Amino acid sequence: MKMDGALSALNALSHETRLAAYRRLVKAGPDGMSVGELREELDVPPATLTAHLNVLRVADLVQDQREGRVIRVTANFDQMNALLAYLTENCCADARQCEPAPVCVPHTRRGTR
Amino acid sequence: MKMDGALSALNALSHETRLAAYRRLVKAGPDGMSVGELREELDVPPATLTAHLNVLRVADLVQDQREGRVIRVTANFDQMNALLAYLTENCCADARQCEPAPVCVPHTRRGTR
C-alpha cells in the first residue's frame, strides 16, 4: 500500500457513521449485507448513507454488487490488512526488532469463488 | 478501546503530514525523536507541526517528554495496537471465525522503565 491509499482508508474510517458501517460489515463477514439493512441499523437518511458508502468505496474498504433491486455491500478484508500492515511497517527500524503485521482472513466468500 | 478513542486516532492519522510524522516515529522506535528533528525531516513550519502533533497527542498516539530545551516525542505503541485490535474486532462474527489481532511491541524503552 502507498501513502495515498492509506490516507484515503484512514480518512474513510475517521468518521463515526462510516466507522460504524465498516465495523458492521466486518462483523457481517464475507457475505456482507444490503444497503437497506445497513441503513436500518445505523439509522441515517438514505442520501447520507450513500455519501458515506461512497467514501468507503473510493477507499476500497468496501465493495458492492447488485442483486436485483438490492445492493449488497461487503468489507474488503484485503484492504484492511494492507492498511494494518502499512501502519506497523518499519516498526522500530531505527532501533530494535519487533513483531510485524496482523491479519483478518475470512476463510471463504460464500457462493462466489 | 472505545469508539471515541478509535475515531480520534483514525482522524489523527488521516492527514498526510500527521501520518508521515507518526510513521516516522514508529520507525524511530521507543527512543522517539525531538520535535526539531521531526520538523526538519517533514519540512513544515513550526506552528503547523505543533498543531498536528497536538492532534496526535490528544489521540494518545504519541507522548512527549521535555529534555531541557528539547521535546522528545515517541509513538505510543499500545494505542496503535489497541486501534488495530478495534478495527479487526468481531471480524466475521456473523459468519465464520478468522484470526484476531496484530501487534507491534518494542522490546524495551531505552533508559526509562
Place this chain on the structure above:
DNA sequence: TCCGTAATTCTGGAATAGTAGAAACATGAA
C-alpha cells in the same frame, strides 16, 4: 540578567467535509 534556541499558542482567512431534502434512476412485479 540577558540572549539565543526550541517549541507553543493565538489568530483569522481559505479550503474542505458533512448533512439531508428532493429529484432521478434501476429493477422486479403486477
Place this chain on the structure above:
DNA sequence: TTCATGTTTCTACTATTCCAGAATTACGGA
C-alpha cells in the same frame, strides 16, 4: 406499461479543519 421499492445523484447550507505568520513561553548558557 405502470407501480412500488431500493438506492443514488444533485444541490445548497452549515460546520469544521487547515495553514502559517506573529507573538509568546520555556529553558540553558554566558
